[in-house]
Amino acid sequence: MDKLINDFSFGLFFWQILLFVLLLLLLRKFAWKPILNAVNEREDGIKNALAAAEEAKKEMQNVTADSEKLLKEARAEREAMLKEARELKEKMISDSKELARVEGDKMIKQAQATIESEKKAAVADIKSQVANLSVEIAEKVIKEQLSNKDKQLKLVEDMLGDIKLN
Amino acid sequence: MEIPGIVGGGLIVIGVGIGIGRIGGSAMDAIARQPEATGKIQTAMLIAAALIEGIGFAALFVS
Amino acid sequence: MTKPLEIKSGFAFFFLKECRTFAPIFRDRYFLSFMHINYFTKFLFIGLLFFSGTIFAQGVEHHIDVPEGANNAGMEEEIDEDIEHHIQDSYSFTFFSDSETGKHYGFPLPVILWDDGLHVFSSSKFHHGETVAESNGNHYKLYHNKVYKTDAAGTINYDEEHHPTNAKPLDFSITKNVVMMFVTGLLMFLLFAGLAKSFKKGPIATGAGRFFEPIVLYIRDDIAKPNIGPKYKKFMPYLLTVFFFIWFLNLFGLTPLGVNVTGNIAVTFALAIITFIITQFSGNKNYWKHIFWMPGVPVPMKFILAPIELLGVFIKPFALMIRLYANIMAGHVVLMSIIALVFFVQNWIGGGLSLVLAFFLSIIELLVAALQAYIFTLLSALYFGFAVEEHDHEEAH
Numbered sequence: 001m002d003k004l005i006n007d008f009s010f011g012l013f014f015w016q017i018l019l020f021v022l023l024l025l026l027l028r029k030f031a032w033k034p035i036l037n038a039v040n041e042r043e044d045g046i047k048n049a050l051a052a053a054e055e056a057k058k059e060m061q062n063v064t065a066d067s068e069k070l071l072k073e074a075r076a077e078r079e080a081m082l083k084e085a086r087e088l089k090e091k092m093i094s095d096s097k098e099l100a101r102v103e104g105d106k107m108i109k110q111a112q113a114t115i116e117s118e119k120k121a122a123v124a125d126i127k128s129q130v131a132n133l134s135v136e137i138a139e140k141v142i143k144e145q146l147s148n149k150d151k152q153l154k155l156v157e158d159m160l161g162d163i164k165l166n
Numbered sequence: 167m168e169i170p171g172i173v174g175g176g177l178i179v180i181g182v183g184i185g186i187g188r189i190g191g192s193a194m195d196a197i198a199r200q201p202e203a204t205g206k207i208q209t210a211m212l213i214a215a216a217l218i219e220g221i222g223f224a225a226l227f228v229s
Numbered sequence: 230m231t232k233p234l235e236i237k238s239g240f241a242f243f244f245l246k247e248c249r250t251f252a253p254i255f256r257d258r259y260f261l262s263f264m265h266i267n268y269f270t271k272f273l274f275i276g277l278l279f280f281s282g283t284i285f286a287q288g289v290e291h292h293i294d295v296p297e298g299a300n301n302a303g304m305e306e307e308i309d310e311d312i313e314h315h316i317q318d319s320y321s322f323t324f325f326s327d328s329e330t331g332k333h334y335g336f337p338l339p340v341i342l343w344d345d346g347l348h349v350f351s352s353s354k355f356h357h358g359e360t361v362a363e364s365n366g367n368h369y370k371l372y373h374n375k376v377y378k379t380d381a382a383g384t385i386n387y388d389e390e391h392h393p394t395n396a397k398p399l400d401f402s403i404t405k406n407v408v409m410m411f412v413t414g415l416l417m418f419l420l421f422a423g424l425a426k427s428f429k430k431g432p433i434a435t436g437a438g439r440f441f442e443p444i445v446l447y448i449r450d451d452i453a454k455p456n457i458g459p460k461y462k463k464f465m466p467y468l469l470t471v472f473f474f475i476w477f478l479n480l481f482g483l484t485p486l487g488v489n490v491t492g493n494i495a496v497t498f499a500l501a502i503i504t505f506i507i508t509q510f511s512g513n514k515n516y517w518k519h520i521f522w523m524p525g526v527p528v529p530m531k532f533i534l535a536p537i538e539l540l541g542v543f544i545k546p547f548a549l550m551i552r553l554y555a556n557i558m559a560g561h562v563v564l565m566s567i568i569a570l571v572f573f574v575q576n577w578i579g580g581g582l583s584l585v586l587a588f589f590l591s592i593i594e595l596l597v598a599a600l601q602a603y604i605f606t607l608l609s610a611l612y613f614g615f616a617v618e619e620h621d622h623e624e625a626h
Contacts, residue, residue, distance in 0.1 A: 004494050007317075007494050009318060009400065009404075011399075011404070012406055012407065012493060012495040013495040013498060014401060016407075016499035017503070019410050020414075020503065023470060024467060024470045027421055027422075028470075030418070031421035031424065032421070032465060032466040033466075034428060034429075036445075038428030039449075041432070042432040205451075209607070212604060213608070216604045216607075216608060217548070219548075220544075220551065223548065224551055
């Protein structure tokens with residue numbers, strides 16, 4: 001302790017305080033404030049730039065998401081349209097099939113009806129022709145047969161028997 | 167018999183040495199356990215060591 | 230530790246005796262390796278010898294007969310004086326001196342005294358303490374690097390403890406340390422004003438500022454911010470100035486200029502007192518409450534804690550002052566003692582070892598130079614932090 005007090009020099013202390021305080025004030029004004037401000041500004045700038053980049057990234061993501069959404073929608077729409085078309089097609093096909101079937105049925109029925117009526121007509125025709133032919137044949141046969149009395153009688157009998165059968 | 171002041175100085179140095187040694191050793195252990203906290207541990211170690219050292223110097227110069 | 234120089238020389242002396250005694254053994258080549266270890270262990274115990282050296286060395290001196298004792302004692306004294314001159318402040322800036330011709334190479338500095346009027350004269354008038362300086366009818370003489378008022382013949386009266394009783398004038402001389410402080414201040418101003426200027430051109434520093442800018446940021450981010458808290462901005466100029474001031478002066482102390490500014494008690498006292506004043510003046514209500522009426526402890530404890538805390542307020546800057554002073558001072562003394570070993574151990578092994586050891590010690594001192602500046606700044610920041618801390622949670626303590 002004695003050594004410390006003995007070593008203490010008031011003059012040096014005085015100069016140290018004076019020079020140091022002077023240096024402190026000068027540096028504060030001309031060095032530390034501008035340096036710290038510049039550094040702060042730079043850091044703020046970096047921070048802002050980072051924030052802006054982040055913002056841009058987010059926006060980009062939004063845009064991508066939007067376009068993706070649009071794409072998805074479009075795809076869905078296309079899908080829906082395709083589905084609709086397919087359904088329509090199927091419906092049309094089935095409709096036409098049905099129609100065709102119905103038409104066909106109808107036509108078949110008509111045809112059948114026609115055929116029936118034709119058949120009937122034909123039958124009737126055939127009947128009348130057969131009747132005519134029969135009459136003619138009968139005429140011929142009778143003509144021939146009637147040349148002979150017995151034969152005539154027999155024929156009538158046969159014919160009657162036939163008619164009964166018919 | 168009068169004990170010279172330098173003996174007290176030696177005792178102070180022994181005490182301070184043990185104290186700072188323990189701080190350093192514990193800090194090493196801590197760093198080994200958590201290497202990611204090295205910076206914080208070092209700062210705390212230096213502060214603690216500086217405080218002990220300060221007391222030690224004060225005692226040494228008073229003795 | 231009251232007389233470090235004597236202790237140191239005791240250690241060196243002890244070393245010398247040891248080497249002389251064992252010299253014949255060393256000639257045997259089988260003992261060379263042993264000798265190496267011997268040297269090495271001794272160096273490892275430097276710390277021990279450093280503190281207990283005086284007693285130990287005296288014991289050795291009595292047991293071993295040294296024929297050239299007187300010669301060694303003379304050398305010892307000379308080295309002591311050299312080291313003392315190196316670590317002390319000086320009225321002239323001497324780079325080196327030739328003891329044979331008595332010539333000093335350097336330049337004188339102004340001496341400013343206040344003794345019933347201002348006395349300003351060049352320190353060359355003292356002739357390094359050899360003559361009496363006369364100024365405006367008053368006579369002054371240097372004795373142990375301090376100015377005393379004497380009569381025309383330069384008589385110095387001593388009391389029974391061989392302390393001079395002559396009057397000491399108030400001394401405001403521009404000493405070597407003041408010059409170095411001025412140089413450091415100028416250097417810092419140029420450097421950091423330049424750095425500030427380089428920031429005007431763009432956001433990136435140019436030149437030497439590039440090296441110092443990260444340090445500035447380090448002090449802000451790792452010393453000020455975590456220790457002071459949100460109010461750190463107010464203290465930044467002081468912390469930065471004190472860090473670079475101490476650091477630069479510590480580094481200047483390691484140059485062959487032979488200055489020891491931060492190892493001077495007046496300088497560290499001034500720095501510590503500035504920290505102390507800033508701390509007390511920025512102390513808020515909470516700070517004073519924690520000193521005089523510690524919250525969260527029983528009432529009797531508050532009465533016990535108040536004086537302890539109050540004492541702590543003064544011990545903190547005191548420790549700050551002593552730490553810096555003692556670290557730098559001890560570094561200089563140890564370094565110079567090891568360099569001085571060369572003169573005692575006059576062989577190539579001792580000389581080489583002294584050189585190697587001095588080299589490594591210089592590297593450690595480089596680290597210490599930065600570390601002490603860092604610790605001073607860190608602790609200052611910590612004390613400021615205590616002063617401005619806000620506590621919303623009183624019960625937590």
